[in-house]
Amino acid sequence: MKAKQIVMNILDDAPKPHFVLVPYMAQGHTIPMIDMAHLLAKHGAFVSFITTPENATRIEPTIDRARALNLPIQFVPLKLPCAAVGLPDGCESADKVLDKEQLKRLVDAYGMLHEPLKSYLHAQSNPPSCIISDLCQPWTGDVARELGIPRLMFNGFCAFSSLCRYITHQGKVFANVADGNKLIILPGFPHHIEVSKARSPGNFSYPGFEQFGKKILEEERRADGVVTNSFYELEPLYHEAYQKKIGKKVWSVGPMFLCYNDMSAVTARGDKPSVDEKHCLQWLDSMKPASVLYVSFGSMACTLLSQIEEIAVALEASKSPFLWVIKSDDLASDIDRFMAEGFEERIRGRGLIIQGWAPQAMILSHPSVGGFMTHCGWNSTIEGISSGIPMITWPHCAEQFLNEKLILDTLKIGVSVGAQSVAKRMMEVHEISIVKRDQIEKAVLRLMGEEMDAEERRMRARELKQKAAQAINGGSSYNNVQDLLEYVMTRKI
Ligand code: UDP
Numbered sequence: 001m002k003a004k005q006i007v008m009n010i011l012d013d014a015p016k017p018h019f020v021l022v023p024y025m026a027q028g029h030t031i032p033m034i035d036m037a038h039l040l041a042k043h044g045a046f047v048s049f050i051t052t053p054e055n056a057t058r059i060e061p062t063i064d065r066a067r068a069l070n071l072p073i074q075f076v077p078l079k080l081p082c083a084a085v086g087l088p089d090g091c092e093s094a095d096k097v098l099d100k101e102q103l104k105r106l107v108d109a110y111g112m113l114h115e116p117l118k119s120y121l122h123a124q125s126n127p128p129s130c131i132i133s134d135l136c137q138p139w140t141g142d143v144a145r146e147l148g149i150p151r152l153m154f155n156g157f158c159a160f161s162s163l164c165r166y167i168t169h170q171g172k173v174f175a176n177v178a179d180g181n182k183l184i185i186l187p188g189f190p191h192h193i194e195v196s197k198a199r200s201p202g203n204f205s206y207p208g209f210e211q212f213g214k215k216i217l218e219e220e221r222r223a224d225g226v227v228t229n230s231f232y233e234l235e236p237l238y239h240e241a242y243q244k245k246i247g248k249k250v251w252s253v254g255p256m257f258l259c260y261n262d263m264s265a266v267t268a269r270g271d272k273p274s275v276d277e278k279h280c281l282q283w284l285d286s287m288k289p290a291s292v293l294y295v296s297f298g299s300m301a302c303t304l305l306s307q308i309e310e311i312a313v314a315l316e317a318s319k320s321p322f323l324w325v326i327k328s329d330d331l332a333s334d335i336d337r338f339m340a341e342g343f344e345e346r347i348r349g350r351g352l353i354i355q356g357w358a359p360q361a362m363i364l365s366h367p368s369v370g371g372f373m374t375h376c377g378w379n380s381t382i383e384g385i386s387s388g389i390p391m392i393t394w395p396h397c398a399e400q401f402l403n404e405k406l407i408l409d410t411l412k413i414g415v416s417v418g419a420q421s422v423a424k425r426m427m428e429v430h431e432i433s434i435v436k437r438d439q440i441e442k443a444v445l446r447l448m449g450e451e452m453d454a455e456e457r458r459m460r461a462r463e464l465k466q467k468a469a470q471a472i473n474g475g476s477s478y479n480n481v482q483d484l485l486e487y488v489m490t491r492k493i
Contacts, residue, residue: 015126016046017044017485018046018127019040019045019128019129019132019488020128021036021047021132021133022117022134022137023049023133024134024137025055025093025094027271027299028156028299028300028377028378029156032257033132034049034059036227036256037073038259038260038265039259041071041073042259044485046072046073046074047072047073047074048074049075051077052077052079052080053079054090054091055077055092062268062269065264078117080092080109084112085112092106094106107136110137110139114139114142114143117140118147128147129491133151133154134154134156135220138216138218138219138220139215141218141219141222150488150491151224152226153220153223153225153226154226155228159235159252160405160406161378162242162250164186166245167186167187167245169217170220170221173187174197180198181196182196183195183196184196189241190238190241200402201398201399202398223248225487226251227251228250228251229254229379229382231254231255231477232480233471234411234464251484252476252480253477253481254472255385257361258469267361267362270299271357274356275356275358275359280354281366284323284363284369287321287368289370290367290369291368292323292366292370293318293322293371294322294325294363294364294371294372294389295323295324295373296360296375297327297375297394298375298377299327299377300377301423303326303327306434310434310436312338314437315351315440318445320350320444321350321351321368322350323351323353324354325356328357360383361387364389365387369387370448371448372384372387372389372392373394374391375395376407377403382468385464386465388461389461390458390460392414392444393415411460411464412460413460413464415457417443418435418439418443419435421435
């Protein structure tokens with residue numbers, strides 16, 4: 001029987017192919033894997049989504065919705081042995097840890113889920129067909145081998161940044177580079193590209209994480225394939241080159257969040273919004289089409305108060321309507337004093353500030369939003385692309401400087417704010433230099449303005465939005481999910 005036929009038969013009758021998803025516990029890693037669970041379920045799979053009690057509470061609306069709709073997704077909270085590694089109770093995700101020591105303990109605690117995960121899987125009447133786990137959950141490779149099923153790696157990067165990362169880490173390109181700012185030509189990249197160590201994704205190379213970093217690279221080599229939240233038409237050259245370089249299949253199945261039928265499901269997958277969604281929508285409805293600049297730097301990046309002040313002055317001076325998200329971490333600084341000095345009053349009517357968590361995907365999809373000032377995290381980037389919005393790029397750390405290159409040089413849908421500083425979380429701020437108000441204002445005017453280049457950026461962004469929707473609705477990403485199911489079922493049989 002041909003593989004395609006087998007899959008069709010299996011999809012028609014039980015049992016369904018059983019995917020086990022193991023995310024890394026941070027918003028930017030968990031959210032796309034929640035999307036992946038829904039996408040696979042929509043294509044006829046059964047999904048076990050591995051989480052922990054505290055993280056399950058955080059995603060309760062998603063769990064409740066999946067239950068109410070009787071979706072074939074089982075959320076499995078495995079108890080994280082916090083006490084055994086000396087972590088405070090409930091410290092179960094990367095955005096809750098206070099320092100590197102706690103992060104190390106968190107990583108160790110996750111590694112200790114090996115046996116509980118195996119016990120859960122052994123007890124299932126529908127045995128697992130495959131594990132798809134985050135790059136940062138390398139211990140799952142051993143579980144998959146013990147169960148005799150494939151382990152596919154999800155790293156949450158686009159193909160462009162995945163390829164850069166693969167070449168630098170597996171090829172040890174930065175091994176003897178002492179100066180983090182030195183530009184290095186990447187060997188084996190499809191075209192000339194120069195990157196610096198400081199502005200490339202690291203591999204947990206700090207003291208105490210050596211074994212973890214090594215295990216990540218080893219399990220990346222041993223993985224049976226890779227799943228990405230990108231789509232082929234966005235970056236065909238890098239998709240092909242990445243697949244060739246790693247010598248295994250890359251399933252690009254994004255933008256995964258477009259698989260939902262309703263926006264409330266999209267909003268439910270993150271933290272609880274700190275704004276009344278209706279109020280937010282009413283405010284957006286009152287703005288002119290494509291006039292609002294949305295400003296947000298994701299879930300992990302910290303912004304210093306002095307930087308917040310520069311952004312505020314620039315936004316005020318630009319005269320552009322804006323919706324600005326200031327995270328609760330940032331609020332630890334003296335933001336209230338700043339607001340009390342009359343800023344909110346002066347921007348009333350054309351500026352909305354959300355302090356805490358914003359319903360980002362909902363905001364980006366609103367027709368009044370015409371620009372996105374972003375830290376270039378991949379989820380934010382793909383959400384911006386799917387909404388047809390040009391971007392002001394302001395990378396902070398990790399692979400964000402690489403994503404910026406893709407946005408500016410390949411896709412040509414962005415304007416750089418000119419950020420050079422590498423600013424990581426846990427106040428591990430390196431060579432911080434504040435981006436000045438004039439620089440920010442200039443970028444806002446360029447992006448939101450009516451010059452020819454701004455119009456061309458908008459046009460290219462709109463084209464990409466269409467391509468993204470096509471990819472997931474019957475196009476390349478749709479076919480890749482089908483192919484993934486076929487691969488898994490054929491392997492199992
Ligand atoms: N996000 C959100 N509201 C916020 C901040 C972030 O919904 O106030 C979501 C955003 O839509 C994206 C994810 O959190 O899906 C952030 O992931 P990304 O890769 O952009 O950045 P990270 O937070 O990992 O740096």
